[in-house]
Every structure is written in C-alpha cells, then in structure tokens.
Amino acid sequence: MFPFLIVVLFSLSWKISDSTQPAEEFLHCLSLRFHNSSSISELVYTQHNSSYSSVLKSSTQNFRLSTPSTPTPLVIITPLHASHIQATVHCCKKHGLQLRIRSGGHDFEGLSYTTTYEVPFVVIDLLNLRSVRINVEKGTAWVESGATVGELYYEIAKRSRTLAFPAGIGHTVGVGGHLSGGGFGLLFRKYGLAADNVIDSRLIDVKERILDRKSMGEDLFWAIRGGGGSSFGVVLAWKLNLVAVPAIVTVFTVSKTLEQNATKLVHRWQYIAHKLPKEIHMSIGISRVKSNENEKMTIQASFRAVFLGSIDELLPLMEEKFPQLGIVKEDCFEMGWAESNLYSTQFPIGVPLETLLNGNRKSILSKLFFKAKSDYVKQPIPETTFEGLWPKFYKEEAKSAIMVFVAYGGKMDEILETETPFPHRAGNIFIILYMVD
Numbered sequence: 001m002f003p004f005l006i007v008v009l010f011s012l013s014w015k016i017s018d019s020t021q022p023a024e025e026f027l028h029c030l031s032l033r034f035h036n037s038s039s040i041s042e043l044v045y046t047q048h049n050s051s052y053s054s055v056l057k058s059s060t061q062n063f064r065l066s067t068p069s070t071p072t073p074l075v076i077i078t079p080l081h082a083s084h085i086q087a088t089v090h091c092c093k094k095h096g097l098q099l100r101i102r103s104g105g106h107d108f109e110g111l112s113y114t115t116t117y118e119v120p121f122v123v124i125d126l127l128n129l130r131s132v133r134i135n136v137e138k139g140t141a142w143v144e145s146g147a148t149v150g151e152l153y154y155e156i157a158k159r160s161r162t163l164a165f166p167a168g169i170g171h172t173v174g175v176g177g178h179l180s181g182g183g184f185g186l187l188f189r190k191y192g193l194a195a196d197n198v199i200d201s202r203l204i205d206v207k208e209r210i211l212d213r214k215s216m217g218e219d220l221f222w223a224i225r226g227g228g229g230s231s232f233g234v235v236l237a238w239k240l241n242l243v244a245v246p247a248i249v250t251v252f253t254v255s256k257t258l259e260q261n262a263t264k265l266v267h268r269w270q271y272i273a274h275k276l277p278k279e280i281h282m283s284i285g286i287s288r289v290k291s292n293e294n295e296k297m298t299i300q301a302s303f304r305a306v307f308l309g310s311i312d313e314l315l316p317l318m319e320e321k322f323p324q325l326g327i328v329k330e331d332c333f334e335m336g337w338a339e340s341n342l343y344s345t346q347f348p349i350g351v352p353l354e355t356l357l358n359g360n361r362k363s364i365l366s367k368l369f370f371k372a373k374s375d376y377v378k379q380p381i382p383e384t385t386f387e388g389l390w391p392k393f394y395k396e397e398a399k400s401a402i403m404v405f406v407a408y409g410g411k412m413d414e415i416l417e418t419e420t421p422f423p424h425r426a427g428n429i430f431i432i433l434y435m436v437d
C-alpha cells in the first residue's frame with residue numbers, strides 16, 4: 001500500500017507541477033485523509049488532468065456560464081463515499097478554499113460550479129452518488145443527491161404505476177439542488193413542492209459531521225428544504241414521502257395564435273386555472289411563431305394540462321370551467337404519470353420510459369446559452385398589458401424568448417409561507433418563467 005501511495009502522490013505532484021500553491025497543499029491534505037489512496041487519482045481532477053474539462057462540462061446546463069472567461073475550480077472531487085466529502089470539507093477549511101456543491105448542474109446562475117468572486121474554489125460533484133431505493137409498501141424512498149429527478153421517477157414507475165413524487169417537470173434536474181430549493185412540477189397543486197414531501201435527510205455540515213433529521217434538529221431541517229442547501233452543508237440523501245396518482249392520467253396541448261383569440265384566452269385563463277381542482281396542472285407557453293396563413297410573425301400561446309384522471313372525467317370539467325378553450329376528445333391523450341412528465345417537456349408520445357434516464361439530452365431548456373428569471377403574479381394582468389407585451393417578442397434579441405405561466409392554487413394555498421423557507425404560497429395565482437438565449 002505504502003509504495004502505491006508514493007506513486008499516486010508523485011504522479012499527482014507531477015500533474016500539478018505548475019499549479020497554484022493552494023491546490024498543491026489541498027491535494028496533499030486530501031491524500032492524507034482519503035482512506036483508500038487509489039481513489040484520489042480516480043476521483044480528483046485538477047486543471048492539468050485531461051478529463052478535467054469534460055467532467056466540469058458534463059452537467060453544466062447553461063453555456064453562458066461555460067465560456068473561456070468563466071472562473072473554474074482549482075480541483076473537482078467526485079466522491080464515492082461520505083468520507084470523501086468529509087475529507088474535502090476538512091481540507092478546504094484548512095487551506096482557505098471555498099467549496100461549491102454540484103448535483104445536477106442546473107443552477108440558472110452556475111452557483112454550483114463557478115463564482116463571481118475572484119476566489120480559489122473546489123467543486124464537489126455528486127455524480128457518483130445517485131442511488132434510489134424505493135419502499136413501495138411504506139410509500140417512501142431514499143434518494144442520493146446526485147440522482148436526477150428523472151432517475152427518481154423512473155425507479156418509482158418501475159415498481160408502481162400508482163406512486164409518484166411531486167418534483168419538477170425538467171427531468172434532467174438534480175435532486176440535490178432541486179429539493180433544497182423547493183422544486184415544483186406536475187403535482188404541486190395536489191401535493192405541494194418536492195421540499196414539502198421530504199421527511200428526513202443526511203447532511204454533512206461544516207464540522208464534517210454526518211447528521212440526520214434528528215441530530216441536525218428541526219431548524220436546520222427546515223432550512224435545507226427550500227433555503228438552498230449549500231448554505232448549510234452537503235446534503236447526501238433525502239428520504240421522501242411518495243404520493244398516490246391514478247395509473248392513467250390525461251394530457252392535452254392546444255395552441256392558439258393572436259389571430260385565434262390567444263390574448264383573450266390567456267387573459268381569461270388567469271381567472272380560472274388557479275381555481276381548478278387540484279388534480280389539474282395547467283400552464284401556458286408563449287413564444288413567437290410564423291403564422292401558417294401569411295408567414296407573418298405572430299404570438300402563439302400553448303395551453304398544456306396534465307389531469308390526474310381519464311379523458312371522460314376531464315372533458316366535462318373543462319367544458320364547465322373553461323369552455324372558451326374548446327377542448328375536445330381528439331386533443332386529449334391518456335398515459336402513465338411518469339410519461340406525462342416527458343410529454344410536458346415536449347417529447348413525442350410513446351418515447352420509452354428510459355428517456356427519463358437521459359440526463360444530457362438536448363431539450364427546449366437544457367444545454368443552452370440562456371438567461372432565466374421568474375415572477376409571481378397576485379392580480380390578473382390586464383388584456384391591454386398583454387397587447388403591449390407581444391411586440392417585444394418580435395425584436396431580434398427576443399427570437400428565442402419564451403414565457404411560461406404555471407397556475408398556482410390548490411395545495412400551495414394550504415401550506416403556510418413559514419412552513420419551509422419557500423415563501424410563495426397562498427395569494428399567488430400563477431408563476432411566470434422567462435427564458436431567452
């Protein structure tokens with residue numbers, strides 16, 4: 001073992017021969033703390049390692065934060081065990097290095113892998129810690145932070161078609177950042193946020209202790225469910241409360257242009273969608289398109305819904321609550337809940353369930369050069385405001401701009417804003433997401 005350690009240390013010191021002092025000292029510290037000395041060369045990437053760039057970019061979702069001038073970490077650690085994270089926390093403290101924690105790399109501003117400050121930093125990338133264990137009888141799951149939401153949905157669906165977890169629609173999102181930030185998706189009107197359905201977790205704090213809900217205490221457990229995990233520690237894994245869904249759900253998408261009365265329908269939607277039964281998730285995607293009739297630019301509003309029930313149950317409901325949209329049987333499709341997530345990110349109907357395991361696909365959102373923001377709406381927006389907004393989509397810099405309105409209400413109105421750090425609860429009628437690349 002000892003000669004092997006010398007070889008590893010020698011090869012590492014060669015790799016970092018012209019690196020900065022903090023990196024050398026940090027790596028030396030790590031080599032003393034990693035129990036299995038072979039793992040340091042396999043799990044630690046310095047800027048001189050040929051795989052460094054591909055590991056760094058592997059889950060970077062936003063190319064805006066992956067340019068030649070983007071600050072990069074001195075070292076990336078890809079731990080296999082909690083002890084590797086404890087060692088990293090210890091050595092970062094000892095050598096004054098900042099730490100970034102990355103699960104799925106979807107942070108809109110790249111907080112998990114870059115920095116706006118001129119400080120040397122290390123990234124812990126949890127890509128190797130992604131196990132999912134489902135207990136169907138108890139309706140619970142333990143999921144490691146490095147798993148994606150899609151991997152979680154897939155493992156649940158493989159074992160039960162009537163269990164689900166109320167997390168995001170974007171299935172490439174990492175569990176670590178998503179659950180610690182809140183996390184909303186198709187079931188949030190029925191069951192609340194992903195963070196509302198966390199019942200325990202394992203976290204490594206700044207003192208390198210591994211804590212669970214009991215040992216961390218209710219204050220810290222409150223904070224990591226919506227307050228942004230990396231402010232408090234490295235969340236290793238989460239225990240989840242799984243929720244009930246019918247074996248068949250119904251989806252539809254109906255698109256209307258300005259010529260087809262889109263403005264009035266969008267305006268009307270604001271009064272209806274948040275009051276619909278909790279079983280309906282409804283959103284509108286708004287973007288510019290070329291009109292079929294005259295090739296001229298117009299605005300298209302795509303009304304999408306996922307309903308926890310059959311077509312026969314949905315149609316009378318839509319006829320009663322939102323007849324103006326004119327939903328007919330031909331607009332509707334039945335499928336399993338897990339598949340409805342793929343449908344909602346515009347995958348064609350019938351793609352294999354395994355698509356949920358594809359974390360690096362190119363979708364409408366992922367792997368783009370984008371800026372995204374959001375707003376919470378408490379009062380319906382007047383029709384004239386929409387009319388004033390549409391021309392902004394026709395500007396050159398807005399050619400890829402998209403706005404998504406997602407209806408609030410239901411369970412979100414019932415959870416107190418103090419129950420978790422995520423405050424956007426009762427009183428919001430919908431959220432707007434803005435994206436542009």
Ligand SMILES: Cc1cc2nc3c(=O)[nH]c(=O)nc-3n(C[C@H](O)[C@H](O)[C@H](O)COP(=O)(O)OP(=O)(O)OC[C@H]3O[C@@H](n4cnc5c(N)ncnc54)[C@H](O)[C@@H]3O)c2cc1C
Binds near residue numbers: 100
């Ligand atoms: C394509 C796309 C689709 C999306 N879809 C949805 C959606 O449907 N619903 C929704 O609510 N949001 C959605 N989001 C937003 C997404 O939920 C957040 O950006 C989330 O924080 C991403 O988590 P991550 O682990 O992938 O990101 P990361 O970039 O890895 O992490 C995000 C933040 O969490 C911290 N963090 C990550 N892991 C840990 C950990 N284990 N312990 C402590 N802190 C940690 C990071 O340091 C960083 O500050 C989407 C984003 C994108 C880019």
